[in-house]
Amino acid sequence: MSSELLSPAEMTEADRLAIATGPLAGIDLMRNAGAAVSAVVLAHFPVASRVHVLCGPGNNGGDGYVVARILRDSAVDVAVWASGSPKAGSDAALAASECPVRPRPLSEFVAETGSIVVDALYGAGLSKPLSGDAARAVEVATELSLPVVAVDLPSGVSGESGQSLGQAFRARITVTFARKKPGHLLLPGREMCGELVLADIGIGDGIVAQLEPRTFENTPPLWIGNFPVPAVDAHKYRRGHVGVFSGGPSATGAARLSALAAARSGAGAVTVLSPANAMQVNAAHLTSIMLHKSDSVADVQEFIGRRRPSAFVLGPGFGVGEKTRDFALGVLATGQRPDGRVDGLVLDADGITSFRDAPNVLFEAARRPNAPALVLTPHEGEFARLFPDIAGDTNLSKLAKARTAAERAGAIVVYKGADTVIAAPDGRAAINGNGAPWLATAGSGDVLSGIIAGFLAQGMPAFEAACAAVWIHAEAGSRFGPGLIAEDLPLALLPVLRQLAERRNEVTAG
Template identity: 75%
Template sequence: MSNELLSPAQMSEADQLTIAAGPLDGYGLMQRAGEAVATKVLKRYPAATHVHVLCGPGNNGGDGYVVARILAGCGVGTTIWASGTPRPETDAALAAKQCPLKPRPLSGFDAEAGSIVVDALYGAGLSKPLSGDDAKAVDTASALRLPVIAVDLPSGVSGASGEILGRAFRADITVTFARKKPGHLLLPGRERCGEIVLADIGIGDGIVAQLAVSTFENGPDLWLRQFPVPAVDAHKYKRGHVGVFSGGPSATGAARLSALAAARSGAGAVTVLSPANAMQVNAAHLTSIMLRKADDSVDIDEFIGERRPSAFVLGPGFGVGERTRKFALALLSSALPRDTRIDGLVFDADAITSFREAPDVLFEASRRSDASALVMTPHDGEFARLFPGIAGDIAASKLDKARLAAVRANAVIVYKGADTVIASPDGRAAINANGAPWLATAGSGDVLSGLTAGLLAQGMPAFEAACAAVWIHTEAGSLFGPGLIAEDLPLALVPVLRDLVEARTAAR
């Protein structure tokens, strides 16, 4: 799959495995990388009068020397600015030797308006902040507003975390090789990459398969095979039953948004579980969604025993406190009726915050061998409340934090944001890249919770269901566009779901 994401260390290993397997050696890979970048420059900027190639002392700089040689050979005015000399007898040194252009010191970098910059300073492997002449080069390119083509990753962006190390170029195009890196998708690095071009330089799928990759770009390729399509003889209870807990009379809307999303996802039946004092409010707004009183754990046990629901949503608009904790622990505990199994639970919002003073109580319950699969969907604030130690680790990336939280909670963690990360306790993680700013609206997360529960109820495994829900939710928001409010989202899911069902059916 081309949706694997390689860490900088894994990318280095892929290079070495490819070289060992032949026929390409290190210089051969460098030659192909430089050709890919030069081709993109010539195609995108055919009228460019001058190209400034900034070369570091390592392999990224070696790619730059190849780019400069090709551009100059095509008659493009080209200048090389070098931040250092490649080590003797390295592939970068050979590339520099093969290039007929004499490099100038980066300390003197200057450029004319209308020229192009190729950033081949450091790429994905940078581990320390840009400083000195490197940082000055960033400032110069930025001040002149020059188009920048980055080799592998804009220099100054961490390939592992997406963090900005001091300063970083803002590229119009980033040409990377074999597979993307986490830094291409995680913020703020993603905003510095511009258009990302994935170039094939001879590192095959078989090489990547040897790396035991566990990080992915979220998309249908990752979970489409598990996406539910109802059988011809399906009836509503074969398609799963979702229970959604409602808040009190003044806080019922969030649960109804979740319930509608669960129904739109394909779940055959959805029931809003309402306090007695909110029954009339909910009844006035529900049609295809069923309604049932649920004031205490006895009511929950009776509902589970009678209707055998497959999944639950707890948290949206429910309220923070002891009652929420009791409901959550009851759903996770072995106190369920005999021969009853819940396929999945989605805890969001108040269900997460209710455990901020006693997170280990929740984690111990979720680690029981008979506990249902748990998905939690925190935004930054909720994540910090439940996992303060992990959230406060400034050395950990968002990807690292989501993984650590998933292991600690024994749950799939959907760490929400413009670069949502979905992490499983088994170590797998996916980064969502189809972010939609229109989703930054109240109630959007409630729809995501219901959509996730609906997919769980139809038999999708927890990690795949969470990944699918995040992608579908975002895609629907992008398709709807400006003016989106949460009430629009359940219906906006329909064209996205239709396309996925068609793709899943065609792939059978």
Template identity: 75%
Template sequence: MSNELLSSAEMGEADRLTISDGPADGIGLMRQAGEAVAAEVLKRYPAATHVHVLCGPGNNGGDGYVVARLLASSGLGITIWASGTPGPRSDAALAAAECPIKPRPLSGFDAEAGSIVVDALFGAGLSKPLSGDAARAVDIATDLHLPVVAVDLPSGVSGDSGKVLGKAFFADTTVTFARKKPGHLLLPGRERCGGIVLADIGIGDGIIARLQPRTFENKPALWLDDFPVPAIDAHKYKRGHVGVFSGGPSATGAARLSALAAARSGAGAVTVLSPDSAIQANAVHLTSIMLRKTDDIADIKAFVGERRPSAFVLGPGFGVGERTRTFALTLLAGQTRDASTRIDGLVLDADAITSFREAPDALFEAVRQPNAPALVMTPHEGEFARLFPDIAGDTVASKLDKARAAAKRANAVIVYKGADTVIAAADGRAAINSNGAPWLATAGSGDVLSGITAGLLAQDMPAFEAACAAVWIHAEAGARFGPGLIAEDLPLALVPVLRELVAGRR
């Protein structure tokens, strides 16, 4: 599956296994990597006359020497600026020996407007802040607005976290090999990479499979096999029933957005569970969505017993406090149902997450009880920090690390929202979303996401896959709609995206 993401260590192991299995050797992989980068430079900058190739002392620099040799043979003017010397008998030393161009020290780097820079300094292997001559090179390229083609990753960007270590190049294009790394998708690294080109250099799918990666780019290939498509004999309750809890009279809109999204995503029936005080406010706006008075645990128990819902959304517009906690813990503990009634999933968002900031362990313990429904939580940055303050405050960990740690602690699927949303499961699997759009930064957008997730859970989609699918579908609909998007547009904007997924599933 080409959507696996490899850490820097895993990529090194993939190289090692490929070389160990043969017939490829290290210099052979390096030559293929350099060929891929050189081809990209020639394709993207056919009018270029001069290219500055910045080479580090390691394998990234070795790729750079190959690039310089090939571009020079194509007639381009080439200057190599080297930071250090490759180790004796290393693959990078072999590549440097094959290159007829004598390198100059990086300390003297200078460039002219209109030239191209190939950044082959450090790539994903950098573990300390970029400084000295390398940092100066970044400043020069930035000040002159020079197009930069990065080899593997822009130097200064962590391959594992996407963090900028000191300074980093802003690449127009990044050419990476075999598989992307988390740093290509996590912010701020994603902004530094420009367009990402994934090149095949001979590291086969079998090698990647042996690594058993647990991190993925969130694409349909990850979850499409589990995406629900109604059978020919389906009726509404076979397609699942979602209950969405509504807030009071002045806070009903969020629940209706969630409910409509759950219905659009395929749930056969959706009911807004409204306090009696908000029944009229909700009734005015609902047509295909059902409505039921729900003020206390007895009302929830009656609803579950009579209508057998399979998933719930709790939190959007609901209010923060003990009532919210009680509703959530009751659903998780199974006190609302008998042995013949199963709840597949509970989605907690917004106020429901904040309600547990003073008692997170009560929530986490409830999820671990036998027969508790799958829990999906969809916090944004602030909500995440309220529920997991120590994890959020870790200045070393990446967003990916934080989402994984939170999922393990909570025994839940965590959708850590943002422009680089991370979806993590308690078993260690994680996916980074890459199709997000700024148009989704609008009030009510998260409520729609919660509804899509519950709608898919209600149709028996496993929790991690349902959360990944919901995030991707939500982002894709927002990206296609574009400027002018408001949350009310999103449920209908889901339709063409869902249609294409169903067509691809059949």
């Protein structure tokens, strides 16, 4: 399965390249698209009393005319409602001329219970709110609760951002072509699309590769080649050592969740770095996870020099303030030390909030030569504390916000939510599509931080480690289902990790 996502502009360029390369002309691609949509309609709605095909003036409408022709040839009762006429000489005009169903003005659109709607008005390329006849068509379909099959993307939903631009169709099924768009995965677009069907219309992988896409759907093919599987002769420190900073005696649980997740994700050794006054509390709850006193930056530096950990988690339950900032900057400065350096720091929760008044200090430290990879894992509120201007820019999608923040920070940004976006400073970004509502529980984010650190410690590149952790975290939550609490997650990871390890071995053997 291909992981690339194409923006509407990139999809337009893919169409152009495919037509220029041949052997298919534009009308051939349009006919293939219409055939794909028709097949879905016939398969899912075999007893529909009537199919109303709503056609816009562009290529999306051209697809609709093909749909209407094929359905009529299949003895389906079809009505076509047109918003304007296709441009003379265009592929859409040719498709309209081949359609035996006489179009009626969209302004006169009426429908009946038991019918369905094929939305071929505007698709992913729309950049302004629906108005006039198109907006009224949404109202008609909504009032009658008619099933909608959307061509490419429900009209009124941005293919770039997933945002509803005003009124928009809520589709039962959306059929898109060649590659998914960001708007298919970003909320609320993901919910507006209903079931998503990806159809091959003749735009090959080589065409997509020429575009050099930088946006991906976060699925295993994106990172399975880097997924860590220990060698036969591996020992615990070769599998990586993670240090997790603990808060005081009344706030130790979050760090232990992160530590257990790091261990379950494959790190060979995990140490909780605890203030002296919380040592007994932590010791009472830890067995395979080690414990080390760390009250000062000097303690942390001594630990790094002597035990050579590969990655750290800082923030969960740690507290907000100067000590947090000093510990984070101390870890990021290890690239300049001859006696041991760290590969990555996962900064979450209080770790992020501690830099709300001095974000540039953090970003400058992350950008120093040889600095450990910095992974920031903010939810929406924490993102706004660290990047207030980016968060407040209503012209930016969640994808664009994460990308802009990652570039500014010189860090991997995991912008959490039901549609988590993972972005790297080099412009790569992935949108997660398997988010589970059961993960909306206290401590879930602490587990995610631990998984990321566990993968970093095992040598995964930071972007791939973050992507893998987000997907696995969500998959484990989905499989567990109702009743999930954060303490369940580390064990819930096991079947997911086992299957991925088997898949990684298959990739290696192949």
